[in-house]
Amino acid sequence: MGTLTPEAIARFMHGQVQCWNAHDKAGLLAHYRAVAPNGLDIDYVGRATQADGWFVIEEMYDKHNAQFRLEVVTTIVNGNEVAVHHRNCVVGTDLVIESIETYRFDAGRLWVRYYLKPPAPGPIDLGQFRGFAAAN
Amino acid sequence: MDKQIIEDFAHAQVRAWNAGDKAGFLAAYRKVAPKGLLIEYVGRGPAADGWPVLEGMWAQQSAKIEIEEVALVINGNEAACHNRNKVRGTAMAIETIELYRFDDGQLSVRYFVRQP
Numbered sequence: 088m089g090t091l092t093p094e095a096i097a098r099f100m101h102g103q104v105q106c107w108n109a110h111d112k113a114g115l116l117a118h119y120r121a122v123a124p125n126g127l128d129i130d131y132v133g134r135a136t137q138a139d140g141w142f143v144i145e146e147m148y149d150k151h152n153a154q155f156r157l158e159v160v161t162t163i164v165n166g167n168e169v170a171v172h173h174r175n176c177v178v179g180t181d182l183v184i185e186s187i188e189t190y191r192f193d194a195g196r197l198w199v200r201y202y203l204k205p206p207a208p209g210p211i212d213l214g215q216f217r218g219f220a221a222a223n
Numbered sequence: 224m225d226k227q228i229i230e231d232f233a234h235a236q237v238r239a240w241n242a243g244d245k246a247g248f249l250a251a252y253r254k255v256a257p258k259g260l261l262i263e264y265v266g267r268g269p270a271a272d273g274w275p276v277l278e279g280m281w282a283q284q285s286a287k288i289e290i291e292e293v294a295l296v297i298n299g300n301e302a303a304c305h306n307r308n309k310v311r312g313t314a315m316a317i318e319t320i321e322l323y324r325f326d327d328g329q330l331s332v333r334y335f336v337r338q339p
Contacts, residue, residue: 133299160293161305161318163337166266170320170335172294172305187296187303187320189335202296202303 090167091122091192100169100190104157112148119144125195131218132202140199143217150215154178167192182206184216224325228255229297233304233323237290245281252277258328265335273332287311300325315339 091099099122106114119127119141127140160172168191175184185204190197203218213219232255239247252260252273260273293305301324308317318337323330 131298132301132303161320161337163318163320163335165264165335168265168335170265170303170322172320185294185296187294187305189303189320189322202298202301204294204296 090194093164095122096164096167096169096190096192100162100164100171104159104173107148107152107155107157110152112152115148116144119197122192123195123197127197127199129199129201132200134218138217140197146217155184177206177211180211182211224255224300226297229300229302229323229325230295233295233297233302234292237292237306240285240288240290243285245285248281249277252330255325256328256330260330260332262332263334265333270331270333273330288317291316310339 099118102118103115106112106118123140127144129140129143130137154177156176156178158174158176160174162169162171168189171188171190173186173188175186177183184206187202189200201218203216205213205219232251235251236248239245239251256273260277261270262273262276263270287310288308289311291307291309293307294303295305296303301322304319304321304323306319306321308319310316317339320335322333322335324332
């Protein structure tokens with residue numbers, strides 16, 4: 088698998104958000120498998136503990152899909168890389184976790200890096216989130 | 224690097240840019256990058272020496288662009304910024320997501336640029 092086309096990248100970026108918000112786990116994972124047949128790496132920037140990307144994405148869905156609705160603020164595609172700004176809105180509250188995420192597609196692998204901004208203090212335990220729980 | 228230093232840098236460079244303060248803008252970078260600066264425009268080739276890039280950026284764009292900070296996220300020794308680069312006198316804006324990695328006196332910057 089070579090470099091993805093801009094259309095394939097756009098399909099993935101749009102599709103993953105659409106599936107997340109539609110509570111479509113199979114669709115979400117299918118989008119990832121389509122662009123990352125050779126491997127998926129997910130890195131929470133600044134955190135000491137990292138894990139296998141497939142485990143992270145499944146865990147994220149299973150633990151948090153019902154809690155969060157994604158809003159896309161901006162998506163920038165440059166070459167085989169993408170940077171996005173998302174608002175991860177906690178359903179039923181005014182709380183938002185802002186994230187800036189980068190995606191690099193190369194030779195059938197996908198490298199994802201999450202920059203997460205904790206929300207203002209509120210009735211939510213940040214320790215339940217992998218990206219905050221492993222903070223160093 | 225201390226989170227407050229990173230946050231101060233991120234805001235200082237924008238404040239100086241918008242004020243037309245070139246010396247202040249470059250000073251903000253020199254303070255956090257005494258051992259070197261690399262700047263990469265993602266998708267347009269490898270990172271280059273950042274000092275001439277900053278000089279060129281200032282010469283070509285400082286009079287034309289006003290920066291609005293949309294989001295700043297600091298995790299560990301890295302920062303990610305979503306900025307809106309507004310073309311003065313128009314309704315046009317160029318969105319950027321900018322990544323900053325601070326490492327032992329060196330600063331590596333990566334720009335994602337969305338053309339209007």
